[in-house]
Amino acid sequence: MSTPYPRPWEPGQQPWKPWQIEDSEQTWRSLGAIAHGPVLLAEVPGIAIGLRCLFAHPDRLTAWLVARADAAFIPQVLPARSEAEAAVQSALWEHWPGQPNDPLVHAFVDHVPQRLVLGERNDTYNGHGVLRLSCAVRVLGMPTDDRLGFEVSWGPALAPTTTTLHLPGLRQIAASAVPFVEDRPSPPAT
Amino acid sequence: MSSSFDDGLGAVAHGPCVLSAGPGIGIGLRCVFAYPDGLLLSVEVKAVGQAARDADESRIHFGSRSGHRHVPRLPISSPRLSVPAPAAGLRPDGQLWLRLEPHHDSRNRTSRGAGGEDPGTPAYVQDLDLWWPTVPEDARLPVEAGWPELGAPMTTTVLALRNLDDLAEKVVRLA
Numbered sequence: 632m633s634t635p636y637p638r639p640w641e642p643g644q645q646p647w648k649p650w651q652i653e654d655s656e657q658t659w660r661s662l663g664a665i666a667h668g669p670v671l672l673a674e675v676p677g678i679a680i681g682l683r684c685l686f687a688h689p690d691r692l693t694a695w696l697v698a699r700a701d702a703a704f705i706p707q708v709l710p711a712r713s714e715a716e717a718a719v720q721s722a723l724w725e726h727w728p729g730q731p732n733d734p735l736v737h738a739f740v741d742h743v744p745q746r747l748v749l750g751e752r753n754d755t756y757n758g759h760g761v762l763r764l765s766c767a768v769r770v771l772g773m774p775t776d777d778r779l780g781f782e783v784s785w786g787p788a789l790a791p792t793t794t795t796l797h798l799p800g801l802r803q804i805a806a807s808a809v810p811f812v813e814d815r816p817s818p819p820a821t
Numbered sequence: 822m823s824s825s826f827d828d829g830l831g832a833v834a835h836g837p838c839v840l841s842a843g844p845g846i847g848i849g850l851r852c853v854f855a856y857p858d859g860l861l862l863s864v865e866v867k868a869v870g871q872a873a874r875d876a877d878e879s880r881i882h883f884g885s886r887s888g889h890r891h892v893p894r895l896p897i898s899s900p901r902l903s904v905p906a907p908a909a910g911l912r913p914d915g916q917l918w919l920r921l922e923p924h925h926d927s928r929n930r931t932s933r934g935a936g937g938e939d940p941g942t943p944a945y946v947q948d949l950d951l952w953w954p955t956v957p958e959d960a961r962l963p964v965e966a967g968w969p970e971l972g973a974p975m976t977t978t979v980l981a982l983r984n985l986d987d988l989a990e991k992v993v994r995l996a
Contacts, residue, residue, distance in 0.1 A: 662837035662865060665837070665852065669831065670993070699827075765925075812842070814844060814869075
């Protein structure tokens with residue numbers, strides 16, 4: 632099992648506790664700004680992973696990811712894993728945050744792998760012979776080179792595939808994130 | 822039922838904007854994705870403090886461990902989002918507004934600034950995806966949104982949509 636992250640039990644590493652990570656007030660209260668539109672991140676016949684949209688917040692990014700697998704390919708993307716393997720992967724929160732058989736997603740900020748945090752949504756539905764996943768993940772940190780890398784894979788069927796998004800003017804885009812929760816909002820314009 | 826947004830990445834037709842806001846509560850549009858047969862609206866509702874308490878007390882939910890039904894303290898309510906129907910109708914402005922029913926609706930009670938003994942400030946987050954099976958010919962979509970029971974007034978915003986041409990080619994297929 633490969634991972635770009637240091638293991639929590641390695642010397643000097645802190646356990647990864649995403650549930651303790653809290654957004655800054657400015658970011659929590661913002662809707663974000665669109666930093667990148669839809670793009671296909673990886674595809675093989677019957678399986679695809681895509682980015683619906685990338686939002687920039689004052690100090691981080693949100694990626695809305697979707698994945699799709701035809702029923703005929705589900706046995707390939709959802710292979711039987713040992714309980715021990717699943718337990719380790721769950722404990723490390725390395726997968727599309729959620730189930731151990733979900734796609735594996737890594738994001739690279741300034742070429743450094745960033746752990747992902749499950750955002751506000753994570754839904755799965757299975758019907759018409761198709762498995763669909765949708766997930767908003769928080770990418771902690773802001774690239775200084777206006778680039779964001781993704782590496783996605785899904786079981787043995789979809790090998791790791793890298794995509795680099797170019798995000799010109801990212802800092803300015805992030806600074807324009809729309810605030811929408813205020814203690815004393817101004818009344819709507821009439 | 823499978824819609825085209827299930828199997829494709831729609832074109833970005835509108836970015837984030839505030840649809841309705843009250844003290845400590847906001848209803849925001851994150852994005853409109855356009856498909857040849859309709860629009861997918863991604864909406865976020867967030868509240869803090871008393872508005873978050875009220876949001877949580879305005880719905881029935883189930884205890885995570887006990888499975889017991891939580892009886893709301895306030896009258897049951899939820900955020901409302903509507904778009905005008907094509908036909909003339911009931912409202913003084915001559916339009917019948919159709920309430921959009923979400924096909925995805927997740928809500929969470931959470932907190933901000935908790936640590937140690939401090940429970941922090943209550944917070945509320947709700948995510949909604951709404952499907953409107955029409956692409957307006959004039960690229961304008963009026964949306965009425967609000968949660969008056971929680972102080973977010975019903976407010977009409979006319980969205981000026983862009984990027985609507987050649988949608989059949991623009992939508993990135995996932996299948």
